[in-house]
Amino acid sequence: MLRNDHDALWHNSLTPQTVRDGGFDATAVVHGKGCRLQDATGTWYLDARAALWNTTLGYSCERIVDAVTEQLRRLPVAQMIRYQEPAEVSLRYARRLVAALPDPLNHVRFGSTGSQMTSAAVLMSRFVRKVRGETQRVKVLAFTNGYHGTGGLAGALTGERQMHALQAPLAPEVHHVRPWDLAALERAVERHGPENITAVIVEPIMGTDVVPAPEGALARIRELCDLHGIHLIADEVTTGFGRTGAMSVMAAQGVLPDMLVLGKGITSGYFPLAALVCSDSVFDEAVSRAEYVFPHGCTADGHPAAMAAGLAVLEELADGTLLERVRTTGAEIRRRLRAAAAEIPLIHDVRGEGLMVGVELRRESGRPGESEMAEVRDACKAAGLLLTSTNNTLVLMPPLVLDEEEVDELVERLTTALRTVV
Numbered sequence: 449m450l451r452n453d454h455d456a457l458w459h460n461s462l463t464p465q466t467v468r469d470g471g472f473d474a475t476a477v478v479h480g481k482g483c484r485l486q487d488a489t490g491t492w493y494l495d496a497r498a499a500l501w502n503t504t505l506g507y508s509c510e511r512i513v514d515a516v517t518e519q520l521r522r523l524p525v526a527q528m529i530r531y532q533e534p535a536e537v538s539l540r541y542a543r544r545l546v547a548a549l550p551d552p553l554n555h556v557r558f559g560s561t562g563s564q565m566t567s568a569a570v571l572m573s574r575f576v577r578k579v580r581g582e583t584q585r586v587k588v589l590a591f592t593n594g595y596h597g598t599g600g601l602a603g604a605l606t607g608e609r610q611m612h613a614l615q616a617p618l619a620p621e622v623h624h625v626r627p628w629d630l631a632a633l634e635r636a637v638e639r640h641g642p643e644n645i646t647a648v649i650v651e652p653i654m655g656t657d658v659v660p661a662p663e664g665a666l667a668r669i670r671e672l673c674d675l676h677g678i679h680l681i682a683d684e685v686t687t688g689f690g691r692t693g694a695m696s697v698m699a700a701q702g703v704l705p706d707m708l709v710l711g712k713g714i715t716s717g718y719f720p721l722a723a724l725v726c727s728d729s730v731f732d733e734a735v736s737r738a739e740y741v742f743p744h745g746c747t748a749d750g751h752p753a754a755m756a757a758g759l760a761v762l763e764e765l766a767d768g769t770l771l772e773r774v775r776t777t778g779a780e781i782r783r784r785l786r787a788a789a790a791e792i793p794l795i796h797d798v799r800g801e802g803l804m805v806g807v808e809l810r811r812e813s814g815r816p817g818e819s820e821m822a823e824v825r826d827a828c829k830a831a832g833l834l835l836t837s838t839n840n841t842l843v844l845m846p847p848l849v850l851d852e853e854e855v856d857e858l859v860e861r862l863t864t865a866l867r868t869v870v
C-alpha cells in the first residue's frame with residue numbers, strides 16, 4: 449500500500465520512526481543555483497553539503513551542462529567492455545585525467561560509483577597477485593570508521609560497524625584497525641602475515657568525522673607497504689578533485705599510492721562517474737599475461753556524457769585559481785568557527801583541510817547522541833543551511849565555488865543555529 453510519494457521512493461534515510469510518522473517527510477528539492485538549493489515550497493538554502501559532497505562546482509556550471517548536452521547529441525551511448533569500441537571522448541578524457549596526476553599514475557579505468565571503484569581497486573590488487581602466482585595474498589587492511597562505499601566488497605571495506613557487519617560475510621578477508629594507529633597497523637600486518645596481505649586502503653582525510661592523517665602517517669604507511677610488497681590504495685572519492693585545494697591529497701603530500709580511486713567531484717556530480725587510476729607497475733603486471741584479462745566492468749562504465757562532464761570539470765580546474773581559493777576559503781571558515789567556539793562551548797573542535805571542514809560538538813555531559821545531532825541539523829536547516837553530520841561531528845563540504853558573501857552566510861547561519869540549541 450502506498451500512503452504518499454515517499455513510500456514509493458524508498459529513501460535511504462527512512463527509519464522506523466519516519467515510517468511510523470507517515471513516511472519520510474523532507475520536502476523535495478526542485479531547483480539549484482550556484483551554492484543554493486530551492487525546495488518545493490520555494491525556500492532557498494545554502495547547501496554546505498554540496499548534494500552529497502560532490503557538487504564541487506555548484507549547481508550552475510554551464511560548461512558542464514553544455515559539454516554533456518553536446519555529447520548527448522553527438523554520441524549518447526557507447527560501451528567500453530567486452531571488446532567494444534570506446535567512445536573517442538573516453539580516450540581524450542583518459543589522457544587529460546592522467547596528465548593532471550603525477551607519474552606513475554598513468555592508467556585509468558572508469559566506473560559509475562565510488563563503491564564500484566574501491567571494489568575494483570581491491571580486485572585489481574588480487575588480480576595482480578594471481579598473475580604473479582601469489583594466490584595466497586588476498587587480505588586487505590582498512591580503518592575502522594573508514595568509508596569506502598556500499599554493496600558487496602565496498603561495504604566490507606567500509607569500517608562503519610553496521611554496514612560492515614551486513615556485508616563482511618561476502619568478503620571475509622577485510623580486516624580493520626584503528627584509524628591512524630600505525631603501531632596497530634604494523635601489528636595487524638605481522639598478525640595476518642605480510643605475505644598474505646594484498647592491499648591497505650586509506651582515505652587521506654577520513655570523511656566520517658573529518659579525520660586527517662596525522663603528519664607523516666601517509667608516508668609511513670607507504671614505507672610499510674613497500675617493505676612488504678603490499679599495494680597502497682588511496683580512496684580519494686571525497687578528498688580528490690579540489691575538495692582540499694588539490695587534485696589529490698596524497699599527491700600534494702608527495703606520497704603516491706599504487707592505485708587511486710576518484711569519484712564525486714570528478715564530474716561535480718553532474719553525471720555518475722568514478723575512476724580507478726593505476727600506477728605503471730600495476731598496469732604492467734596486470735597486462736603481462738595474455739591468458740588473464742581483468743574481469744571487471746559494467747555496461748554504463750565510461751558513459752560518453754560522464755566523460756564530457758569530466759573533461760569540463762578538468763577545464764574548470766585547469767588554471768588552478770579555484771584550487772587556490774579553496775585553500776583560503778576553507779582556512780577562513782575554520783578560523784571564524786574557532787573564534788566562535790569561545791562563546792559557543794558546544795563547539796569542541798574545528799578541523800579539516802580546504803573545504804572539508806569538521807566541527808566536533810561536545811557538551812560537558814559528553815558527546816551529543818544521534819537525536820541531538822538531528823536537532824542541530826534541523827536548527828541549521830531552519831536557519832537556511834544544509835549540512836551533514838557523522839557521529840558528533842558536523843561535516844561542512846560546500847561547493848568549492850563558495851564566494852565571500854556565502855562564507856559570511858555559512859558561518860552566520862551555523863553559529864546562529866548552534867546558539868539556539870545550546
Ligand code: PLP
Pocket residue numbers: 560561562563564566595596597598651655683684685686711712722
Ligand atoms: N569512498 C569514499 C571515501 C566516499 O566518501 C564514498 C561516498 O561517500 C565512497 C567511497 C563511495 O562512493 P559512491 O557513493 O559513489 O559509491
